[in-house]
Amino acid sequence: MPAEENHFLCQHVAMLRHSFRHWTKQELVAPAMGVQDAARYLFQAPFAVVSHDTAKAPIFNYANQAALSLFAMSWDVFTSLPSRMSSEPVEQPERQRILDEVTEHGFIDHYSAVKIGRHGRRFQIENAVIWNLLDRSTGVHKGQAALIRNWKFL
Secondary structure, eight states: OOOGGGGGGHHHHHHHHHHHHHHHSSOSSOTTSOHHHHHHHHHHOSSEEEEEOOSSSOBEEEEOHHHHHHHTOOHHHHTTSBGGGGBOGGGHHHHHHHHHHHHHHSEEEEEEEEEEOGGGOEEEEEEEEEEEEEOTTTOOEEEEEEEEOEEEEO
16 A cells, blocks of 8 residues: 555556656646655545556556545455456446557546446546556556546445
């Protein structure tokens, strides 16, 4: 879990920031923030940020506090969850179509869907941004991330 002891996972957050800027030409956090300050800010931000890896069935590998609260999960539970499980089974084909579009085009900024949290709690997200994660030094694809600013519980 991001904390002072692990510098709030600042290397992962640096990749989130770099990739977000690369694809959207916008900043995820203030560009003047240092690496560790940005990682701390992002973990405590009032919007949700999540990411998953590149496994065949991707697993979440990051969630800030807002996302953990939104999904009503602990860090350990969330980061062992296949990302497809954040959508109800009926929504999974559309989710996969969107992720394929992101893979092809780099990002989208109009993702709206019903998501499912712990114990089946459902919520609607609107106009989320999903982007590909790139290793800054190699350009290798490292997964995908989402920025969720708007949601409402159903």
